[in-house]
Amino acid sequence: MPLNQATIQQLLGQVGITINGRRPWDIQVHDQRLYQRVITHGSLGLGESYLDGWWDCEQLDEFFYRILRSGVASGVGLTFAHLRLLLIANIVNLQKKSRAFQIGTRHYDLGNDLYAAMLDTRMTYSCGYWHNAENLDQAQERKLDLICRKLGLKRGQKILDIGCGWGSLIQYAAERYGVSAVGITVSKNQAELARQRCRGLPVEIRLQDYRDLPATPTAQARYDHIVSVGMFEHVGVKNYPTFFDVIRRNLKDTGLFLLHTIASNISKVGTDPWISRYIFPNSMLPSAKKLTAAIEGRFSIEDWHSFGADYDLTLMSWYQNFAAAWPKLKARYDERFYRMWRYYLLSCAGLFRARHAQLWQIVLSKDGVLGGYRSVR
Numbered sequence: 001m002p003l004n005q006a007t008i009q010q011l012l013g014q015v016g017i018t019i020n021g022r023r024p025w026d027i028q029v030h031d032q033r034l035y036q037r038v039i040t041h042g043s044l045g046l047g048e049s050y051l052d053g054w055w056d057c058e059q060l061d062e063f064f065y066r067i068l069r070s071g072v073a074s075g076v077g078l079t080f081a082h083l084r085l086l087l088i089a090n091i092v093n094l095q096k097k098s099r100a101f102q103i104g105t106r107h108y109d110l111g112n113d114l115y116a117a118m119l120d121t122r123m124t125y126s127c128g129y130w131h132n133a134e135n136l137d138q139a140q141e142r143k144l145d146l147i148c149r150k151l152g153l154k155r156g157q158k159i160l161d162i163g164c165g166w167g168s169l170i171q172y173a174a175e176r177y178g179v180s181a182v183g184i185t186v187s188k189n190q191a192e193l194a195r196q197r198c199r200g201l202p203v204e205i206r207l208q209d210y211r212d213l214p215a216t217p218t219a220q221a222r223y224d225h226i227v228s229v230g231m232f233e234h235v236g237v238k239n240y241p242t243f244f245d246v247i248r249r250n251l252k253d254t255g256l257f258l259l260h261t262i263a264s265n266i267s268k269v270g271t272d273p274w275i276s277r278y279i280f281p282n283s284m285l286p287s288a289k290k291l292t293a294a295i296e297g298r299f300s301i302e303d304w305h306s307f308g309a310d311y312d313l314t315l316m317s318w319y320q321n322f323a324a325a326w327p328k329l330k331a332r333y334d335e336r337f338y339r340m341w342r343y344y345l346l347s348c349a350g351l352f353r354a355r356h357a358q359l360w361q362i363v364l365s366k367d368g369v370l371g372g373y374r375s376v377r
Helices: 004-014 034-051 062-068 082-092 102-108 111-118 136-151 167-176 187-198 238-251 273-278 288-295 309-329 334-352
Strands: 025-029 056-057 158-162 180-185 202-209 223-230 252-263 301-305 357-365
Touching: 004 034, 034 334, 056 238, 062 309, 062 334, 102 187, 111 309, 136 167, 136 223, 136 252, 136 309, 136 357, 158 167, 167 180, 167 202, 180 187, 187 202, 202 309, 202 357, 223 238, 223 273, 238 252, 238 288, 309 357, 334 357
Parallel strands: 158 180, 158 223, 180 202, 223 252
Antiparallel strands: 025 056, 252 357, 301 357
């Protein structure tokens, strides 16, 4: 059935969303051109029309949860924007080495003031672990400690953090577990602040792509353990073999590698067109199928921990912090940025609430842990 305004209203009505209704998840339409824009451009048109002020919604997270959980969005079908991204992703390596620093410049270098206001006190830009946690700071510290315990860190060991962000994990590991660490990032702003925050600790921060790690490291140069938190989403399926080969070469034979990543329920080669254009260029969520295909023959899977529902809580906490800090932030960021960032955080919260995206922590060893690996939760 061809899509039109009546069809969209009917689809929304199926999940309890009323146009110009009174409930917080109902949308308020200010410009009737919205319908044709969504019909023509799908999720990209929906997001861009929100940035342009064509519609509003008090609880965007609930709006997206209801749409995604019901599957009603599939009624819109593929748009040209989706098809274009799929075609490009299949032909071009969007995450090749020459493009590695684009995500740093366009997303992570937006401003340390923005991220300091939004994140926890340690500035951890990944999913918290909310088991027995009452707030964001506790959830993030529990996540950092969970990683350290899963790796079995011991004093005097040396670890590598690929995609170290502002240094929260390696700072925590150095302070609490007595290890030394190297952290690499493709964000200039992250590297500068991470060096400040880790000053006085046995921590080195490098502005470096993972493919620039040694191709033939000496035995002494290998790391006791390697970790990557919230970075694998930028690797891209065409580069999975290279990524895991780099890890294997730089990891000691008895070491562990912990991968913390957002994941998709189904295999894809690209991401949502709006997210790609405005938030995470060149990103791609892995699937279990694509991950295990790349891991096979390179590592043994010791543990696979899923706690994607915790990302809903994390994103809602980030949004609350961002909204509370907006009176101070708006001197540097305009109203359109506010709408963009609000849309990003709350639509993603709805995505995880609907369980259409996952959060995995996977522990890998080179050849299996002798005597077995004991899972940590």
